Amino acid sequence: MRRSEFDRAVEREFGARSATLVSDLGLPGVGGRTAREALAEGIAPRDVWMALCVEMDVPVSHRHGAGRREPHARR
Template sequence: MRHSEFDRAVEDEFGAHGSALVDDLVLTAVGGRTARQALAAGVAPREVWAALCVEADVPLARRHGAGRLEPRR
């Protein structure tokens, strides 16, 4: 997962509340940091996305492949 895919996944899943979650929700799985802090510290976007999904109770079915664009035809 790239940073741009992480941003799309957050927007798609959380909408207008996404930026607040990324800035404010503390994620245990990435060292007790927010998603923004974890990304700035070099934690992989996929790992941050997984931690965010756990903390925000995102259903498993909506976690995999999130943030990817539809393939060009």
């Protein structure tokens, strides 16, 4: 997962709450850091996304492949 995919996944899953969650919620899965802190310290976006999903009880069906863009239709 790229950082841009992380950002899209968070926005799609949490909407208006996304900025607050990323900056304020401590995530045990990344040592109690916020998502913003974890990313700044070089923790992989995929690991941060999964920690956020666990903490927020995101359904497993929403976790994998999140943030990816829809493929362009071939002509």
